[in-house]
Every structure is written in structure tokens, then in C-alpha cells.
């Protein structure tokens with residue numbers, strides 16, 4: 001495991017070099033894979049590198065300890081993690097649950113909550129650069145928030161949006177937890193797919209998938225409790241799926257060792273991401289855990305998705321045209337992406353050659 005380079009893939013070897021479609025059993029949809037198209041000339045937009053060296057404390061940051069936020073409240077001088085209700089929440093407690101139906105026009109009130117979680121008091125860190133015990137504290141808060149909000153709400157969405165390119169409004173290391181009363185679109189699709197698989201096969205879909213991928217051409221990292229794989233059906237170039245290897249439905253159910261193992265594999269994955277192009281790698285990541293209050297949940301396997309937008313350094317993948325109008329399409333095969341991620345060092349480059357890297361790493365073939 002973890003050897004760099006390609007691993008043989010006898011099953012899909014013949015299709016790999018030709019345009020083909022792959023099935024995503026979690027969302028019950030297909031993705032078009034057009035290998036080799038990454039060689040095409042690129043004269044479009046280049047994303048600027050975030051080349052500023054950040055200070056450990058920024059007096060103008062509304063997430064740093066002791067600073068005043070937009071609503072006039074002052075953050076405590078926290079020294080580990082800090083959770084507060086989003087000052088501009090997309091979902092709020094006490095919202096009307098009224099339903100309106102008029103022919104084809106349907107609407108319903110949606111009650112919920114939006115919390116912000118500062119991962120660290122340090123303005124200049126990321127999860128990849130935080131010590132394992134500090135990342136473990138973030139895991140604990142994710143679990144505690146899930147348990148707390150799950151008493152009242154059905155779907156708890158823990159996520160992190162990282163990097164300006166992803167629209168992150170502030171570089172301070174932080175994530176969010178949104179809780180809602182309805183099952184959102186992708187949650188409903190994944191719930192239905194996993195439920196049907198359980199009814200038909202008698203096992204959990206994602207546990208079977210993890211078993212099929214371990215040590216294979218798409219596996220990137222694994223430890224006793226977790227597996228990271230570039231999914232066979234990945235939409236984004238360097239997309240990753242993090243799956244628990246034992247049956248577990250939600251973060252609060254994770255034991256001590258599983259939480260330590262999670263902190264460990266998170267840092268390993270995010271370090272490989274940063275080292276891939278020598279820049280602080282942007283992504284959206286989020287946990288998918290069983291909905292609350294739906295009765296049986298033995299079909300659901302806890303997992304997280306990492307959806308990074310970059311195709312190359314400073315060149316992002318746009319989901320436009322065919323992707324918006326027909327179906328998702330990718331150029332780089334998931335096997336190639338996984339091999340590149342395995343080849344990226346597990347030791348963070350910031351440790352030995354300064355951070356962050358400049359944008360000089362755009363390959364000549366990219367233009």
C-alpha cells in the first residue's frame with residue numbers, strides 16, 4: 001500500500017484509454033470519462049495563487065480570538081476550537097414550517113441552524129498544518145455538534161470550504177455545520193441508494209465498495225479504521241472519498257481509536273493534496289452521515305467527500321456546458337489521479353521549503 005505510480009487494473013484496462021461512462025451507485029447517476037483530454041491547450045483563466053504569507057493573528061479577521069464580528073459580538077480569546085451561530089445564517093430556528101401548494105408551485109418553510117467552527121486560534125494554519133491532537137479536537141467538535149443538532153434536526157451537514165477559489169470568505173481555518181429539517185437533494189439520493197442496496201444485498205453499499213478498493217489502483221491512503229480512495233465514478237479531477245472501514249452511521253458513534261485514526265488520515269490526505277501542486281489546495285469537503293429520526297439506519301455508512309476544483313496548478317475544472325446540460329464529464333482518469341496523489345509526499349512541503357509556494361509551478365504543457 002501507498003507505493004507511488006500506477007497499479008494494474010485488469011477489469012477496466014480496456015476502457016481506460018477510450019471515452020466511456022462510469023456509474024455512481026451512491027447518486028444513481030453516470031459520469032463521462034474522456035481520458036487524455038488534459039493534454040489540450042489551455043488559454044483560459046488561470047487562478048491566482050494565494051501567495052500571501054499569513055500572520056498567526058490578523059487584527060482585521062472576524063474569526064481570530066478576541067476580535068469583533070460583523071454583528072458587533074466579540075469572540076472569546078479561545079485557545080483551541082470555537083463554535084458560534086453564523087451571523088448570516090441560511091437556516092434559522094423557529095422558521096415557519098408552513099407548506100404552500102398551488103398547481104405546480106410548491107414551497108415549504110425550512111427550519112434549521114448554521115454554526116461556524118474555528119478549527120484553531122491560529123489565523124495562518126490549515127488542517128494539514130495542525131498537530132494531530134488539534135485535528136482530533138476538531139473531530140470531537142464535529143461529533144458533538146452532530147449529536148447536539150441531531151436532537152432537533154434531520155440532516156446535519158458538516159463541511160469545510162477552503163480557498164478563495166471556492167468562495168471561502170476568510171482564510172482563517174474554519175468550517176461550518178448546517179442543520180435542516182428536510183433531506184437535501186444529494187442526501188436523499190444517497191439515502192435511497194444505500195437503502196435499496198441494503199434491502200437487495202443485505203450489506204452496506206460503501207463497506208462493500210471499500211472492500212473492493214482496498215490496496216487497488218484508486219486507493220490513496222488507509223489505516224486500521226479508514227480508507228481514502230479516488231472514487232471510480234469521481235466527478236472532480238482529484239476528488240476523494242473517505243470511508244470508515246467498520247460499520248458506523250454517524251460521527252458521534254466513533255470510538256477513541258477511530259477518532260485518532262481519522263485525525264491521522266485527514267492530515268495525511270490534506271498534506272498530499274498540498275504537495276500535489278505545491279500550493280495550499282482548495283476544496284469543499286463534507287461529511288455524509290445517516291439522517292436523524294428516520295428509524296432504521298443500518299444501510300448508511302459514514303463517509304466524507306473531498307471535492308477539489310483544480311485540474312492543474314492555477315487551472316480549475318469548470319462544470320459548464322455538457323456538465324451543466326447533460327452529465328458530468330472528466331478528462332483525467334481516477335486511476336491516474338490516485339497515482340499522482342500517492343506519488344505526492346506525505347511530508348508537508350511547508351516544513352522544509354517555505355510556504356506557500358509561488359505560482360511558478362504551471363507546467364509548460366498547460367498553455
Ligand SMILES: [Zn+2]
Nearest residue numbers: 061064123172
Ligand atoms: Zn483569523
Ligand SMILES: [Zn+2]
Nearest residue numbers: 190288303305
Ligand atoms: Zn455521500
